[in-house]
Structures are given as C-alpha cells and as structure tokens.
Amino acid sequence: xxxxxxxxxxxxxxxxxxxxxxxxxxxxxxxxxxxxxxxxxxxxxxxxxxxxxxxxxxxxxxxxxxxxxxxxxxxxxxxxxxxxxxxxxxxxxxxxxxxxxxxxxxxxxxxxxxxxxxxxxxxxxxxxxxxxxxxxxxxxxxxxxxxxxxxxxxxxxxxxxxxxxxxxxxxxxxxxxxxxxxxxxxxxxxxxxxxxxxxxxxxxxxxxxxxxxxxxxxxxxxxxxxxxxxxxxxxxxxxxxxxxxxxxxxxxxxxxxxxxxxxxxxxxxxxxxxxxxxxxxxxxxxxxxxxxxxxxxxxxxxxxxxxxxxxxxxxxxxxxxxxxxxxxxxxxxxxxxxxxxxxxxxxxxxxxxxxxxxxxxxxxxxxxxxxxxxxxxxxxxxxxxxxxxxxxxxxxxxxxxxxxxxxxxxxxxxxxxxxxxxxxxxxxxxxxxxxxxxxxxxxx
Numbered sequence: 001x002x003x004x005x006x007x008x009x010x011x012x013x014x015x016x017x018x019x020x021x022x023x024x025x026x027x028x029x030x031x032x033x034x035x036x037x038x039x040x041x042x043x044x045x046x047x048x049x050x051x052x053x054x055x056x057x058x059x060x061x062x063x064x065x066x067x068x069x070x071x072x073x074x075x076x077x078x079x080x081x082x083x084x085x086x087x088x089x090x091x092x093x094x095x096x097x098x099x100x101x102x103x104x105x106x107x108x109x110x111x112x113x114x115x116x117x118x119x120x121x122x123x124x125x126x127x128x129x130x131x132x133x134x135x136x137x138x139x140x141x142x143x144x145x146x147x148x149x150x151x152x153x154x155x156x157x158x159x160x161x162x163x164x165x166x167x168x169x170x171x172x173x174x175x176x177x178x179x180x181x182x183x184x185x186x187x188x189x190x191x192x193x194x195x196x197x198x199x200x201x202x203x204x205x206x207x208x209x210x211x212x213x214x215x216x217x218x219x220x221x222x223x224x225x226x227x228x229x230x231x232x233x234x235x236x237x238x239x240x241x242x243x244x245x246x247x248x249x250x251x252x253x254x255x256x257x258x259x260x261x262x263x264x265x266x267x268x269x270x271x272x273x274x275x276x277x278x279x280x281x282x283x284x285x286x287x288x289x290x291x292x293x294x295x296x297x298x299x300x301x302x303x304x305x306x307x308x309x310x311x312x313x314x315x316x317x318x319x320x321x322x323x324x325x326x327x328x329x330x331x332x333x334x335x336x337x338x339x340x341x342x343x344x345x346x347x348x349x350x351x352x353x354x355x356x357x358x359x360x361x362x363x364x365x366x367x368x369x370x371x372x373x374x375x376x377x378x379x380x381x382x383x384x385x386x387x388x389x390x391x392x393x394x395x396x397x398x399x400x401x402x403x404x405x406x407x408x409x410x411x412x413x414x415x416x417x418x419x420x421x422x423x424x425x426x427x428x429x430x431x432x433x434x435x436x437x438x439x440x441x442x443x444x
Contacts (some may be wrong), residue, residue, distance in 0.1 A: 018219035019212040021186040022179065023067045025074060029179075031211075032172040033064060036163045043163055050076050054133050054140035056118070056148045056157065059165025062210030065143035068165075069114040078112040078139055079103050085120040093128045100138045111138050118142035119151035126153045133159050167209030174204050176211050177218050193222055195234040203239055217243050260286075264339075265296055269304040273343035280332075280339050290331050294320035297338045301345075308348035308427035315341045346427030354420040361415065368412030405439055 024030045046052040057065040073080035100111035180187040207214035220242040221234045267275035301316035319338035323331040373395035396406045423433040
C-alpha cells in the first residue's frame with residue numbers, strides 16, 4: 001500500500017458510518033455471544049492460543065460475525081484476506097488460494113480467508129475451496145445468516161466447526177451504544193450528546209438485536225440535530241423520525257421465513273389464537289406472499305382440525321380465495337379471521353394419521369384385492385359371465401336398507417380388520433365416532 005492509498009483509507013475510516021467505526025478490535029470490546037465467547041469457552045481459547053481451524057459463523061444480521069472475524073485476524077499470526085460471496089467467483093477463490101500457497105511457501109505462514117455470506121456461493125464455488133480447507137492451505141471463516149447445514153456443502157461443514165451466534169440482547173445493544181457515546185476518537189464522545197437511558201432503551205428494543213441498526217439510528221438522530229445547538233438533546237420524537245419503521249428481521253427465502261412459518265403453524269395447532277395472530281402479523285409485516293400464508297392455514301385446517309370442526313376447512317379455503325380476489329392490505333383481515341378460527345377450533349388429526357397409515361400399508365405390505373362386488377359394472381359383468389356365480393355375493397345398496405346402512409365388507413380380505421380412521425372425542429368428530437360405533441365401523 002503506497003502513501004496515497006494509506007491516506008485514502010484513513011479518510012475513508014474517518015468518514016465511515018458509526019457502526020463501521022465502532023466495530024470492536026479485541027475480544028474485550030466485543031459485546032454478546034457469551035455462549036461461545038465466554039472466558040472458558042472453546043472458541044475463545046482457540047483464538048487466544050492461535051490454534052483456530054476453519055469455522056462457520058452462523059447468526060442473524062448485526063450479531064457480530066464480521067467483527068469477530070476481524071478480531072480473529074488481528075489476534076492470529078496468519079495472513080488475512082476477505083471475500084464477499086455476492087461479488088466473488090471461482091476465479092477470485094483461485095487467486096486467493098495462490099496467495100495463500102505463496103504465504104505458506106515463502107513465509108511459512110498460513111492464511112485466514114474470511115468469506116461473508118458464504119451461503120451465496122454455489123456448489124462449484126464451495127467445491128473450489130474444499131481441497132485447500134482440507135489440507136490447511138487456508139483457514140476458512142465463513143459468515144452466514146442461513147443455516148449452514150442447509151446452505152453449505154456437507155463436505156465443507158465436516159471440515160469446519162460451526163458456531164451459532166445469537167441475536168444480541170437489549171443489554172448488549174445498550175452497552176454498544178453507551179460505548180459509542182463515550183468514545184471520543186471513533187464515536188460520538190466529542191459531541192455534547194444528551195440522551196436518556198429510556199431513549200437508548202427504546203432504540204435497543206426497536207433494533208431487534210441488530211447492533212448495526214442500533215448505531216445507525218443513534219448516529220442519524222445525532223446528525224439530524226447537529227447544526228441546531230451546541231447541546232444535542234435526543235428525544236423519542238427524534239428517534240421515531242429517524243427510524244420511520246421498526247426493523248423486523250424477516251427473510252422470505254431464508255431461515256427466518258421457515259422459523260416464523262413454523263411458529264405460526266404450531267400456534268394454530270396448539271390452539272393459541274393470540275400467538276397465531278402475532279406470527280401472522282410478522283409474516284405480513286415482512287412482506288410474505290399472502291397466498292403462501294393462506295395455503296398454510298388451509299393445510300392446518302385439514303391436518304390438525306379435520307373433522308373435529310369441518311367448518312375450519314370451509315373458512316380457511318374461503319379466506320384463501322377471497323385474499324386472492326381482494327389482495328392486500330385488506331386481505332390481512334381475512335387471513336386473521338381464518339387463522340384465529342383454525343387456532344380456536346377443536347383439534348383432531350385422525351384423517352391425517354389415517355391416510356398416512358394407508359399409504360404406508362400400500363407401500364410396505366400385500367393388501368390383497370377388493371371384494372368383487374365393489375368393482376365397476378363392466379368388471380362385474382365379466383366375472384359373472386366366467387366365474388362361479390353361485391358363490392358370488394351381490395353388492396348391497398345401502399339406501400335400500402333401514403337407516404341407509406347395511407353391514408358389508410369393503411376392505412380386501414387381507415386387511416379387513418384394519419382401522420385407519422379413529423375419530424377423536426373432540427367437536428363434531430364425537431358425533432362421527434358415535435355413529436361409527438353404532439354401525440361397528442361398517443364391518444359385517
């Protein structure tokens with residue numbers, strides 16, 4: 001790096017956003033992640049003793065993945081290089097590997113390669129890394145917001161240690177902002193900023209565990225008043241104006257999407273309409289496709305409510321059709337009605353369990369052939385023409401009998417004693433169960 005590059009970099013550092021300037025430079029400055037960075041934790045020991053192998057850091061945005069990678073780079077004796085998976089390709093990887101080989105050959109120094117958003121690498125890009133991670137040419141630190149067990153090649157995971165980083169707590173964010181307010185060199189300590197603990201707490205709560213967002217809001221609140229007075233008093237109104245909307249993490253294609261969808265379905269299944277509406281709101285706020293939400297409600301209405309309340313499927317399906325017709329934002333009302341109905345309905349998965357057992361039997365055992373009198377009329381005619389008609393029973397039409405029911409075998413002989421549908425005692429299914437008990441489950 002020549003003198004002009006050094007001056008340019010220094011200027012860039014001075015003008016960088018507060019969140020960038022305040023990135024911790026040592027483990028002592030790092031807030032949060034006590035589960036993996038406590039004094040006696042494995043990762044801390046590996047960093048301090050410079051024995052770190054390849055690792056994958058998995059966690060939400062703003063949890064400190066990039067900051068931790070830079071701390072490791074400063075602590076270790078290895079050379080440090082970085083790539084962003086969004087812009088890098090196989091060619092870039094090969095160039096980095098060549099530099100790493102040169103470092104090893106000429107200086108007997110290993111190279112630490114940090115790859116941000118590694119989940120965006122395709123299979124061929126990840127495969128290009130594999131042999132050099134395996135032989136130790138590079139120490140890989142991959143950062144990802146997505147579950148690496150889904151997004152990263154299994155071979156690469158098996159050669160790395162996975163550390164999960166959690167969303168920062170409100171207390172963590174408070175400490176990070178207080179540090180920025182006191183730091184006179186990189187932070188806001190040179191300004192006379194007056195901000196109450198309550199306002200800081202408000203910023204922390206509205207940042208949803210994202211340190212970058214908390215510092216951005218704090219900096220913008222200060223900059224918006226920097227020319228108005230010598231003493232900068234930051235109020236709730238200042239924060240609201242700079243924040244506009246609360247940040248709610250929701251990636252429609254990633255882990256967060258599946259986690260919130262799972263919580264939504266489990267809340268409906270667990271008969272908690274309050275939780276169901278809450279997770280429905282998070283999906284709507286995050287911009288989820290309302291048709292996707294409607295499909296989940298329809299499935300739950302059948303799988304988890306079933307015949308305990310047949311109207312649940314009617315309500316859910318009607319809402320799905322109406323949402324497609326009306327659109328958003330009014331569609332949220334229909335989705336809320338359907339979700340709260342399904343959540344509040346009595347539950348039974350008897351139909352769901354029944355069809356699962358049927359499918360399993362069909363695929364794993366000999367189930368025989370249906371009674372001949374259930375076959376189509378053409379088949380019956382042929383059997384009567386060529387078979388022993390003296391021994392053949394005729395089909396009994398239930399409506400010709402009292403109560404529109406007659407005992408008759410419908411299942412094949414091999415499985416005639418099977419009970420695939422076992423209705424519960426919940427809701428309407430209790431009536432169904434009573435009817436089937438009176439008719440002995442349609443068994444002769």
